[in-house]
Amino acid sequence: MMTTPSKDDPTLLVKTEKPLATSVWSHRHILGLEDFTLKEIELVLDTADTMKEVLSRPIKRVPTLRGKTIVTLFYEPSTRTRVSFELAAKNLSADVVNLSASSLSATKGESLVDTLDTLESLGADIVVMRHPHSGAPYIAAKYLKASIINAGDGWHAHPTQALLDLYTICAHRGNLKGLKVVIIGDIKHSRVARSNIWGLTTMGAEVTVCCPFTLLPIGLDKEQHHFPKVSIQPDIELALEGADVVMVLRLQLERQQGGLLPSLREYVKLYQLTDSRLKKAKAEALVMHPGPVNEGIEISPDVAHGPKSVIAEQVTNGVAVRMALLYLLSRGGE
Amino acid sequence: MKPLLIRGGRIIDPSQNMDEIANLLITEGKISHLGREKTPPQSGYDVLEAQGLIVCPGFIDLHCHLRDPGYEEKETIASGTQAAARGGFTTVCCMPNTSPPLDNQPTVDYVKSKAEAEGVILVLPIGCITKGRRGEELAEMGELASSGVIGLSDDSSPVVNSRLMRQALDYSRAFGLPIIDHCEDMALTEGGQMNEGIISTKLGLQGIPAAAEEAALARDLALAELTGAKLHIAHVSTEGSIGLIRCAKEKGIRVSAEVTPHHLTLTEERAIGYDTNAKVNPPLRTIKDIEALIGGLNDNVIDIIATDHAPHTEADKLCEFALAEFGISGFETALGSLMSLVHDGKLNLYTLIAKLTYEPAKILGDKYQKLGTIALGSPADVTIFDPDKEWVVDTKDFASKGKNTPLNGSVLKGKVMATIFRGKLVCQDNSLKIETLG
Numbered sequence: 001m002m003t004t005p006s007k008d009d010p011t012l013l014v015k016t017e018k019p020l021a022t023s024v025w026s027h028r029h030i031l032g033l034e035d036f037t038l039k040e041i042e043l044v045l046d047t048a049d050t051m052k053e054v055l056s057r058p059i060k061r062v063p064t065l066r067g068k069t070i071v072t073l074f075y076e077p078s079t080r081t082r083v084s085f086e087l088a089a090k091n092l093s094a095d096v097v098n099l100s101a102s103s104l105s106a107t108k109g110e111s112l113v114d115t116l117d118t119l120e121s122l123g124a125d126i127v128v129m130r131h132p133h134s135g136a137p138y139i140a141a142k143y144l145k146a147s148i149i150n151a152g153d154g155w156h157a158h159p160t161q162a163l164l165d166l167y168t169i170c171a172h173r174g175n176l177k178g179l180k181v182v183i184i185g186d187i188k189h190s191r192v193a194r195s196n197i198w199g200l201t202t203m204g205a206e207v208t209v210c211c212p213f214t215l216l217p218i219g220l221d222k223e224q225h226h227f228p229k230v231s232i233q234p235d236i237e238l239a240l241e242g243a244d245v246v247m248v249l250r251l252q253l254e255r256q257q258g259g260l261l262p263s264l265r266e267y268v269k270l271y272q273l274t275d276s277r278l279k280k281a282k283a284e285a286l287v288m289h290p291g292p293v294n295e296g297i298e299i300s301p302d303v304a305h306g307p308k309s310v311i312a313e314q315v316t317n318g319v320a321v322r323m324a325l326l327y328l329l330s331r332g333g334e
Numbered sequence: 335m336k337p338l339l340i341r342g343g344r345i346i347d348p349s350q351n352m353d354e355i356a357n358l359l360i361t362e363g364k365i366s367h368l369g370r371e372k373t374p375p376q377s378g379y380d381v382l383e384a385q386g387l388i389v390c391p392g393f394i395d396l397h398c399h400l401r402d403p404g405y406e407e408k409e410t411i412a413s414g415t416q417a418a419a420r421g422g423f424t425t426v427c428c429m430p431n432t433s434p435p436l437d438n439q440p441t442v443d444y445v446k447s448k449a450e451a452e453g454v455i456l457v458l459p460i461g462c463i464t465k466g467r468r469g470e471e472l473a474e475m476g477e478l479a480s481s482g483v484i485g486l487s488d489d490s491s492p493v494v495n496s497r498l499m500r501q502a503l504d505y506s507r508a509f510g511l512p513i514i515d516h517c518e519d520m521a522l523t524e525g526g527q528m529n530e531g532i533i534s535t536k537l538g539l540q541g542i543p544a545a546a547e548e549a550a551l552a553r554d555l556a557l558a559e560l561t562g563a564k565l566h567i568a569h570v571s572t573e574g575s576i577g578l579i580r581c582a583k584e585k586g587i588r589v590s591a592e593v594t595p596h597h598l599t600l601t602e603e604r605a606i607g608y609d610t611n612a613k614v615n616p617p618l619r620t621i622k623d624i625e626a627l628i629g630g631l632n633d634n635v636i637d638i639i640a641t642d643h644a645p646h647t648e649a650d651k652l653c654e655f656a657l658a659e660f661g662i663s664g665f666e667t668a669l670g671s672l673m674s675l676v677h678d679g680k681l682n683l684y685t686l687i688a689k690l691t692y693e694p695a696k697i698l699g700d701k702y703q704k705l706g707t708i709a710l711g712s713p714a715d716v717t718i719f720d721p722d723k724e725w726v727v728d729t730k731d732f733a734s735k736g737k738n739t740p741l742n743g744s745v746l747k748g749k750v751m752a753t754i755f756r757g758k759l760v761c762q763d764n765s766l767k768i769e770t771l772g
Contacts, residue, residue, distance in 0.1 A: 034536070113652055133654035134538035135608030154656070156538030194538060218541060219532035226603075227536045 020047055025328050029141045029148040032157035033198035035325055041202060045167050047324035048317070054091065055320055065094035065330055071124040073115070074100045074151070075131045079313065081151050085128045088322035097124075112136060116143050117176070126329060129153075134191075147329045155189050161290050162195035166203060168314050169245055172286055177204035182239050182281075184271060185249025186215045192290045193249060200328040201228035206230070210239035211271065214260040236271055240280035246308075247288045248273050250297045264297065274300045276283055278308065286310050335757060336770070337361040343384025343718065347391055348688035349695070349707035358389055359434070360714040363757035368710060382768050384718055387751055391685045391708045392424025392455075392715030394694040395590060397489075397514070397568055397640035398665070400426070400457070403444060404433025408644040409735050411445070414665075415453040417734035419761040421665035422690075422750040424715035425456040425705055426643075427698075429489040430467070437462035437473040439481040446482065453759040455753075456705075456715075458698070460514060462500045463488045469495060472502055474481035479509035484698055487514035489568060490615070492550055494520060499554065506744075510699065512564040512590070515554050518616070524545035527656055529602040529617040537605060539655060543699050544572040544616050551575050555582045558589055566697060567591040569642050571616040573626035580635045590697050591639070592640040593627050595671040596662050596740075604740045610651040610658035612740040614644070628680050631689060636695065639689045641668050645736020663736030667727055669719060671741070673748025676721070683721065713758040723749040 024039040033041070036120065054062055070089040072082050082098065089096045112131075116139070120126060124146045129137045134154030142150045152158040182201050187193045187209050200207050208231040209220065221232050233239035237329060255261050273287065287299075287308045295301045304311060340358040345368070347353075352698025359367035359379070395418065401409040414624075418426045428445065430436030436445060442459050449457035463477035465471050467488045475486060486506055492515070493499040506513055528534050530541020551567060555578060559563040567579060570591050582589050596614060601621055604612035612618060630636040644661025651658050672690075674694045675681040704712050724747045729737035753761040759768075 007416060019404070051564045111649070111653055135655045138608045139652075139654065154538050194536075217535035218530055219535050222532065224532050226532045 003221055006106045020050070022328065022331060025331070027329070029137070030159055030325055030329065031137050031141060031150045033159045033162055033195050033202065035197070036202065038202050041163070041166065041199060043323065044163055044324050044328065045170055047328060048167050051320040051323040051327070052317075052324070060091050060286050061093060063089070063093045064327055065089065065092040068094045068125040068251060068330060069097065069123060070094045070128065070326065071097045071099060071119055071125045072128045072151070073119070073130070074098075075136075076101065076152070078130055080153070080318075081094065081130065083317070084318040085151065085322050088319050089327055091319070091323055092326055094326070099155045112139060116140050120146065126326060149325060149329070152191055154191065155194070156191050158191040158290075159195050160318070160322055160325060161192050162199040163325070164314055164318040165196055165247070165288060165290070166199050166253065167284060167317050167321050168288065171317070172310070173244065175203070176200060178203045179205045179206065179244040180242055181205045181245040181247065182208045182210055183249065184210045184236065184239070184273060186251055186255060187211050187249070188215045188217045189252065190249050196247065197228050197230055197283070201230075206231070208239050208243075210234065210236055212261065212267075215255070225238045236273075236277055237280055240277055243281040243285055245286045245288065246278070246281055247275060250290065250292065251294060251298045253294070268297060272298060272300060273303050275302050278303055288314060291315070335362065336378065336394075337366070338718070338757065339379050339381045339752070340384050340389055340718065341381055342616055343387045343389035345389045345708070346684055346687050347708050348684060348692040349391065350709055353684055358716065359709065360716070360754065360757045363714055365579045365708050365710055365712050365714050367687055368708065377771070379771060380768050381771050382718070382752065382766065387718050387720050388683070388717060389718050391691040391706050392717045392755065393422045393690040394425040394698070394706055394755065395423045395641050395643070395665070396427045396566075396638060396694050396697060397428045398428055398643040399431070399661070400428040400445075401432065401645060401647065402448060403441070407472050407647050407735070410452075411448045411457065412452040413450070413733060413735045414643070414645070415455050415457060416761070417663075417665040417732060419454050419753045419755070420733050420750060421641070422717040422719060422753055423455060423665065424717065424753060424755045425458060427458045427460055427484055429487060430460050430462045431490050435462050435467050436460070436483070437465050437467070437478070439477050442478060442481040442483055453583070455755045458482070458484045460478040460487050460489075462486065463493055463513060466497070467491050469493050469498065471506055472498070475509060475511070479511055483511065483513045484702075485514045485566065487516065487568070489514065489516045492516050492518045492520065496553060496557070500557050500561060503557055503561040503565065507561065507563050510564070512566040512697065514566045516568050517547050517550035517554060519546045519549045522549065526617075527613065528605045529619050531602060531620060533602045533605060537608065539605070542615075543576055544619065544623070545739045547572050547616055548574040548578060551578050555579070555587060555589060558582070559585065559587045562588065562626050567595065569594050569640070570636060571597045571614055571619050571623060571629065573623045576626045576630040576635055579630070582634065591630075591635065592638045593631065593636045593645070594640060594642045595664060595668045598624060598627055598631075599671045599674060600740065605655075608655045609740055610653070610655055610663070611738050611742070613655065613658050613660055614662045615660035622676055628675060631681060632685065637689070638694045639672065639686075640644070640694070641665055643734070643736075646738045647735070648737065653737050661738060662740070663732065663734050663738045665734060666732050667739055667741050667746060669750055670725065670727070670746025670748045673721060673746070677747055697772060716754040717750060718752040718754075719750045721748050723747070725749050
């Protein structure tokens with residue numbers, strides 16, 4: 001996977017051994033991983049390798065997207081995802097415009113569709129969108145000529161986060177086939193968990209989710225064709241048994257007020273990833289977290305900063321993966 | 335008005351146990367002849383050739399939203415009744431969740447006079463259970479009854495307080511009006527967008543569990559038993575509800591129930607892709623629920639079919655799923671949807687027609703015994719439909735202002751060809767020929 005820079009794109013200005021199999025790419029938008037095939041995910045990861053090479057240069061900038069306008073449209077506060085996209089776009093020489101909830105007319109009663117119309121008129125080529133309501137990017141995809149990248153919608157999906165997670169695991173383990181991945185935390189309200197379940201299972205990993213039943217969405221353990229089947233294990237020590245990868249999710253502190261948890265104290269007691277619990281996992285296990293981390297809540301500080309943690313790498317890889325996605329989308333019509 | 339002869343159709347009228355090929359003559363707005371004779375008893379009439387068509391009493395819809403007063407951008411009494419006529423309905427009962435709500439005589443009078451002036455069919459208003467639909471104090475049910483409402487409902491806003499619901503049931507008994515019950519435990523549905531299940535998990539949308547309907551239903555069945563009042567359950571949507579109503583009927587509780595065409599024919603999978611036109615309350619459920627609802631229709635646990643026609647503007651639906659209004663515009667697709675059950679062998683045509691005519695008339699009570707029948711001397715409310723005609727749903731053709739249906743572009747088999755209200759053709763398919771004879 002580390003050997004696939006592209007020779008068919010001079011704007012990347014790199015020498016190549018094997019061309020990227022861009023013919024498998026069929027997406028005009030990136031809305032969720034449920035419509036990604038194994039080959040498409042592999043293409044993203046291979047392309048991200050090429051971008052990682054670009055990022056290792058002294059001048060991390062290639063002219064690939066020169067003249068393209070990329071809008072980041074964020075209806076929810078976010079620092080790392082927005083900055084990651086902005087850097088990715090700038091590294092590819094695109095023009096970037098950032099719109100966030102405070103600057104949007106939504107506060108003045110403008111509907112999403114009206115805002116999208118305006119962006120269309122302004123000539124955005126790619127819109128990177130974060131929205132508190134599930135499915136909002138689907139409206140954008142329906143009404144805009146621009147390509148849409150879902151940067152997180154409600155509880156539904158966060159495909160670029162899942163792809164960077166897959167990339168990070170592959171960088172350490174080569175591939176995902178047969179790996180045991182445990183996701184611990186608020187699965188019900190997590191778009192990161194949903195996108196990862198799609199991506200991980202498509203790549204051949206076995207997924208176990210671990211959480212109180214109040215934070216578990218319905219139907220995950222039943223055989224059906226709408227969503228991948230995962231194992232459910234509410235006991236963290238049993239869940240961690242033999243794990244190759246442990247993903248910890250951020251706990252939204254307001255879940256207690258919603259009556260979903262009796263107290264943060266009990267959550268910490270039952271579900272915090274601690275060093276002693278982590279011993280149940282494999283010796284070479286990776287610890288991941290999509291950030292931002294509540295240290296001392298869902299994960300103990302020594303684990304978050306310990307030898308198994310790849311949390312910082314996830315952030316670096318995020319830029320490469322997002323560059324790969326912008327590149328693949330911009331080539332969509334070719 | 336010239337007499338109208340409807341010739342050679344298959345007449346199905348469950349009120350008379352009738353299913354045969356016959357001629358129907360309408361004179362001065364009334365059914366004046368019904369029989370097999372080749373020659374009608376007079377000349378100088380129009381003839382509508384109905385060979386191959388079904389002729390039945392005009393459909394009665396016990397549950398719809400006409401939005402007037404207050405939400406005329408969604409529907410008016412004129413557009414709503416025209417849409418109903420296109421769906422084969424000659425009587426519709428409109429819910430009181432208007433602005434202002436129908437919780438007193440003047441508002442009810444407004445709807446009645448508006449219907450009189452611009453409606454093309456009969457509109458029977460439903461009054462509120464509580465003042466302002468706020469669930470705090472009973473509405474003046476006695477005044478509402480005398481102003482002509484046919485039932486009482488806070489539809490869309492269930493009466494949360496159990497004691498007040500008990501008192502509403504008790505108080506309503508004096509007037510013989512049913513309480514039409516929207517069963518929903520609001521604490522369980524708060525923030526809910528669609529049926530709770532694997533599809534809501536997939537889409538990341540807050541679910542509405544079947545238990546929210548069943549818990550509220552169980553409470554109100556217990557209160558109906560306690561008070562002996564007449565209770566009518568609106569839009570039943572779950573398998574569990576069918577079980578509860580069956581038990582209640584076996585115990586002799588005075589309960590009747592309705593189901594909508596969309597809950598009988600569409601599943602939660604319609605929400606995939608975030609189609610806000612499939613967002614409705616109660617939500618579209620699963621295939622197992624559909625099978626139970628059809629079973630309930632066939633063994634009379636469910637008494638009637640009602641549309642819950644709920645028109646909305648484009649802007650109400652062209653938005654994020656969580657912000658979209660609940661509701662489906664249902665008048666104009668009702669028959670075509672329901673006929674799929676007949677074509678699939680799950681429901682027989684006679685039963686379907688009974689659930690749209692004779693059975694809802696029974697719930698309306700003695701005062702309306704002339705509705706839902708084409709017995710000699712009845713008002714000539716007649717629906718004529720082609721059971722096999724295929725057509726493509728195109729919301730641009732809707733008379734309703736509400737274009738909000740997940741069925742746009744679908745092919746339906748079964749189409750209303752003519753609707754006659756009090757002897758007058760209020761809607762007619764282009765291909766239908768009417769000739770003047772004699």
